[in-house]
Amino acid sequence: MTCFPFLFSKKAGSPKRRVTDIGEGIQNVRFYTYKELRIATEDFSDSNKIGEGGFGSVYKGHLKDGKFAAIKVLSVESRQGMREFLTEINVISEIEHENLVKLYGCCVEENHRILVYNYLENNSLAKTLLGRRHSKSHFDWRARSRICIGVACGLAFLHEAVRPHIIHRDIKASNILLDKDLTPKISDFGLAKLIPANMTHVSTRVAGTIGYLAPEYAVGGQLTRKADVYSFGVLLVEIVSGMFNTNTRLSIGEQYLLERAWELYEQKELVGLVDESLNEEFDADEACRFLKIGLLCTQDYPKLRPSMSTVVKMLTGQMDVDDCKVKPGVISDFMDLKLLRKARPI
Numbered sequence: 092m093t094c095f096p097f098l099f100s101k102k103a104g105s106p107k108r109r110v111t112d113i114g115e116g117i118q119n120v121r122f123y124t125y126k127e128l129r130i131a132t133e134d135f136s137d138s139n140k141i142g143e144g145g146f147g148s149v150y151k152g153h154l155k156d157g158k159f160a161a162i163k164v165l166s167v168e169s170r171q172g173m174r175e176f177l178t179e180i181n182v183i184s185e186i187e188h189e190n191l192v193k194l195y196g197c198c199v200e201e202n203h204r205i206l207v208y209n210y211l212e213n214n215s216l217a218k219t220l221l222g223r224r225h226s227k228s229h230f231d232w233r234a235r236s237r238i239c240i241g242v243a244c245g246l247a248f249l250h251e252a253v254r255p256h257i258i259h260r261d262i263k264a265s266n267i268l269l270d271k272d273l274t275p276k277i278s279d280f281g282l283a284k285l286i287p288a289n290m291t292h293v294s295t296r297v298a299g300t301i302g303y304l305a306p307e308y309a310v311g312g313q314l315t316r317k318a319d320v321y322s323f324g325v326l327l328v329e330i331v332s333g334m335f336n337t338n339t340r341l342s343i344g345e346q347y348l349l350e351r352a353w354e355l356y357e358q359k360e361l362v363g364l365v366d367e368s369l370n371e372e373f374d375a376d377e378a379c380r381f382l383k384i385g386l387l388c389t390q391d392y393p394k395l396r397p398s399m400s401t402v403v404k405m406l407t408g409q410m411d412v413d414d415c416k417v418k419p420g421v422i423s424d425f426m427d428l429k430l431l432r433k434a435r436p437i
């Protein structure tokens with residue numbers, strides 16, 4: 092299996108308009124007018140609003156070429172200068188991969204900073220597989236295994252094929268969107284770089300995101316690709332177990348999924364963590380291998396975590412999975428620390 096089917100294809104023949112007064116070097120971006128997007132979203136009507144994230148609101152829109160789009164209106168705090176914004180957009184627009192959400196283009200009129208993405212029909216993993224109100228019936232073991240491998244491929248591509256490489260910084264279930272065939276697409280990659288450096292995006296997030304953060308990144312601000320590997324490990328355990336990484340409704344010892352996974356691993360009972368809703372219809376060896384890879388990815392010391400291309404090989408059975416030597420980052424202690432940090436503005 093190869094994760095790198097196409098590199099930076101220039102989209103020959105795709106309609107693009109240059110905004111002439113913005114400067115040189117912005118060739119890859121399709122620009123939309125504000126009016127065009129207003130029409131596509133029926134004046135950004137509530138009925139077309141499909142989500143609200145840390146960066147702003149998202150609307151479903153019907154573009155005049157007939158395509159549906161997810162139109163993300165960046166909030167005032169997350170706007171940066173036009174030049175820097177376009178430089179980053181130019182980079183993101185060039186990146187294409189089956190497991191990454193496609194950026195169609197943007198709108199930069201006056202104060203507006205709007206991103207236009209390919210619309211994905213099946214929402215996010217957070218709302219479907221892990222959301223309490225949805226049925227999990229579509230997510231049989233085969234679908235889950237494809238999703239895990241797809242996300243790993245998308246991330247390996249960002250880390251290893253894109254130059255300079257991109258660290259996502261916010262891999263989590265709500266950033267994994269699903270198309271009509273349940274093919275996973277990573278969203279929001281490159282977005283961290285669109286946000287002014289003084290806006291501490293992560294610190295403004297709800298506690299739910301915190302469980303995905305690698306300890307060295309959350310506590311020391313040390314950001315490497317291995318921080319994404321940690322978050323991917325958490326996501327992997329969530330997909331196999333069908334549970335969010337933190338559940339404060341459970342008793343203290345059971346609140347943190349990774350701690351539970353580690354305990355079961357030590358007792359050689361990892362299979363007990365596999366989602367009960369699969370009704371025992373799953374490949375137990377594969378499911379346990381995936382959980383073990385999740386534990387490897389979340390080891391405390393970043394150097395012990397595998398690279399994403401190694402993760403792909405382990406998931407697909409091309410490479411054996413080493414035993415985990417150390418426990419994953421101590422999630423509960425670290426959560427307390429992070430919550431303290433949130434209480435004092437940083």
Ligand SMILES: Nc1ncnc2c1ncn2[C@@H]1O[C@H](COP(=O)(O)OP(=O)(O)OP(=O)(O)O)[C@@H](O)[C@H]1O
Binds near residue numbers: 142146163215
């Ligand atoms: N390309 C898309 N296709 C379909 N729905 C989308 C798309 N992009 C976003 N959405 C919907 O909009 C919601 C909000 O997305 P957004 O990425 O802004 O925030 P989030 O990931 O939920 O939170 P955060 O900003 O904290 O990462 C998503 O959960 C999803 O339901």
